[in-house]
Amino acid sequence: MASAPQPTLPLFYNDLIPLNSRDHTGWKVGPLENAAFMANTHAIPLTVEEFIDAQRNFPIVFTVGENPVPIALMGLNEGVNTFMGDDHKLTENVYLPAYARRYPFMLARLTPDSDDLSLCFDPSVKNIGKDVEGEALFTPAGEPTENTQRILDFCRQFEEAGHRTQAFMKLLDELDIMMDGEVAITQADKPDTPFVYRGFRMVDEAKLRDLPADKLDMIHKNGMIMLIHAHLFSLNLMRSIFERQALQGKVPTPAPAA
Numbered sequence: 001m002a003s004a005p006q007p008t009l010p011l012f013y014n015d016l017i018p019l020n021s022r023d024h025t026g027w028k029v030g031p032l033e034n035a036a037f038m039a040n041t042h043a044i045p046l047t048v049e050e051f052i053d054a055q056r057n058f059p060i061v062f063t064v065g066e067n068p069v070p071i072a073l074m075g076l077n078e079g080v081n082t083f084m085g086d087d088h089k090l091t092e093n094v095y096l097p098a099y100a101r102r103y104p105f106m107l108a109r110l111t112p113d114s115d116d117l118s119l120c121f122d123p124s125v126k127n128i129g130k131d132v133e134g135e136a137l138f139t140p141a142g143e144p145t146e147n148t149q150r151i152l153d154f155c156r157q158f159e160e161a162g163h164r165t166q167a168f169m170k171l172l173d174e175l176d177i178m179m180d181g182e183v184a185i186t187q188a189d190k191p192d193t194p195f196v197y198r199g200f201r202m203v204d205e206a207k208l209r210d211l212p213a214d215k216l217d218m219i220h221k222n223g224m225i226m227l228i229h230a231h232l233f234s235l236n237l238m239r240s241i242f243e244r245q246a247l248q249g250k251v252p253t254p255a256p257a258a
Contacts, residue, residue, distance in 0.1 A: 030134030
């Protein structure tokens, strides 16, 4: 259910090219008309700064495999986003993870061996170009506009939050309080055929309670315990997301172990 995506390009992006004044002076960026780029996405990466806001709307779990990341579940099955309407717009006022808010921009290395990050964008979108109604990306002199600087600052903040999230995940691993997750959900009219969801990781509450006093004191002082609790509280929303899928007719049959 929640394995980390491993495409050639990051989730959502069809291509990436660097933004530069030589090629893009005179170009503008307008608002995205909809969120079609995430219409078939059931899980979106999160940073630790977002746990408190995201846990009000979505279950927060962790991917399996190497380099796990926190993700917000907008659906429980691949390709199912329960918060997306047929018009590819969010159906209600819910928290939108920063990973999605930065699209179609992101910071990326132009070469694998480079330490420098450049502001890039997905050229397949229709809201960036010469003939677009929107805000200029560069001045006539080729300098980044204030809007471009805001985009750059947001992408930098996202990268910094990503480093803090990696540190959080590393500490979770060192504390050895993670477990393989499993959720079984039954419908009233089908009590003998539970829907079983696996393929994600979560904090083991028993291991958390059994941590030595010095470790518990550490995660209280560094604020990590608040993030862990946000994650654990959010798991109660698993059934809510399932019910959203059921109302939308998006629950697979027969019941899978997804």
